[in-house]
Amino acid sequence: MNTVLVIVLLLAMIMVVISLVRGVVAFLQSTKIDLQSGEQVDATQMQLKQNKAMMARVKWQAVAIVIIAVILATAS
Numbered sequence: 001m002n003t004v005l006v007i008v009l010l011l012a013m014i015m016v017v018i019s020l021v022r023g024v025v026a027f028l029q030s031t032k033i034d035l036q037s038g039e040q041v042d043a044t045q046m047q048l049k050q051n052k053a054m055m056a057r058v059k060w061q062a063v064a065i066v067i068i069a070v071i072l073a074t075a076s
Contacts, residue, residue, distance in 0.1 A: 023053035
């Protein structure tokens, strides 16, 4: 059981890193677009993509925390 949970935890941690990198890339691209175009009133597509990536990161972090809690609960 612990082996399966550790594997799932590793997958969740990998997804956290992937979501973080995608969010940072979208942030850098949206900043470049904003600087070139001037003032921006509403959210651009890149900003929406950045927001989705960061929300995915938070979701995967929550999944990882729950898995860690289950591992700790079953260990004692």
